[in-house]
Amino acid sequence: MVKNFNLDPEFYDLQVNWQERLKKEKNFFVKLIKERNIKKILDVGCGTARHAQMFSSFADNVTAIDPSSEMIDYARKNIVKSANVTLINGGFEDLNMLPVGGFDLAVSLGNTLPILGSRKKVKHALKSVRKKLEEKGAAVFQFLNFEPRIMEKNRFYKPKIIKKSGKVYFFIKHFEYGKLKTRIDFLIATISNDGDVEDFYSDSSLLCTLRINLFLKMAKNAGFKKIELVSPDGNGLFDKKKHISLYALLQK
Numbered sequence: 001m002v003k004n005f006n007l008d009p010e011f012y013d014l015q016v017n018w019q020e021r022l023k024k025e026k027n028f029f030v031k032l033i034k035e036r037n038i039k040k041i042l043d044v045g046c047g048t049a050r051h052a053q054m055f056s057s058f059a060d061n062v063t064a065i066d067p068s069s070e071m072i073d074y075a076r077k078n079i080v081k082s083a084n085v086t087l088i089n090g091g092f093e094d095l096n097m098l099p100v101g102g103f104d105l106a107v108s109l110g111n112t113l114p115i116l117g118s119r120k121k122v123k124h125a126l127k128s129v130r131k132k133l134e135e136k137g138a139a140v141f142q143f144l145n146f147e148p149r150i151m152e153k154n155r156f157y158k159p160k161i162i163k164k165s166g167k168v169y170f171f172i173k174h175f176e177y178g179k180l181k182t183r184i185d186f187l188i189a190t191i192s193n194d195g196d197v198e199d200f201y202s203d204s205s206l207l208c209t210l211r212i213n214l215f216l217k218m219a220k221n222a223g224f225k226k227i228e229l230v231s232p233d234g235n236g237l238f239d240k241k242k243h244i245s246l247y248a249l250l251q252k
Helices: 009-014 018-035 050-055 069-078 092-097 119-131 148-153 212-221
Strands: 040-044 061-066 085-089 103-108 133-144 160-164 167-176 181-191 197-208 226-230 245-251
Touching: 009 069, 009 167, 018 050, 018 103, 018 133, 040 050, 040 092, 040 119, 050 061, 050 085, 061 069, 069 085, 092 119, 103 119, 119 133, 119 197, 119 212, 212 226, 212 245
Parallel strands: 040 061, 040 103, 061 085, 103 133
Antiparallel strands: 133 245, 160 167, 167 181, 181 197, 226 245
16 A cells, blocks of 8 residues: 555544544444454554554454554554554555455554545455455445535534643644545644744645445445445444445445
8 A cells, every 4th residue: 555644643643532532433343343243353554553452352353454664663662552463564455465364354444445545546455355354254444425515514624732741732634625536634733832833744645535426336346245334423324415424334
């Protein structure tokens, strides 16, 4: 997977309220793991491996892979404490090099699919994930709702202000919709106690505009037999006219 996202691991970790996010997502995944008797989980594009660490409490084995060596190093030093989590530096194109044996569940969260940047890469990723699943395995992909009306309404996320180690971090996230590519911008300012701007950081990436009909077509072409679209809270069906994101639950 070509690296198309250069946000520093610490900044990435800071801009997410992980306690609230994992609390919100936990029930959806725990229910899925228990209902399907899932033992082995693959987390592709794991970032700082917060989800992988959470999964380790409910599955026997978790393999977490990310193309950023910086993310993997950060996860190993700061996040992952469980012995049943294996961290690997790599992307979708490296899945065929994983140890022999399939997974009961594969997850790819937080827009990992659109971050690939092109339809061709998304198609390849879906096929690669399917090949790593056991016969009755499932996959969960989480990504934005790219419907133009929803994207326009949510172009700017509410700014986040975080205090850490005597400094203030100010985060702004912005989306610019395009039919084929959607640009995502991160703007981060570091402010001292005296109110001075000590540092300013910007990062932009092009996301593949993965609208629902396109994703469904790609998933079916990749060989997935059953596809369920779930609301961002994991408690109901996805509504493309109002939900800002979704989970796509795919059955091999």
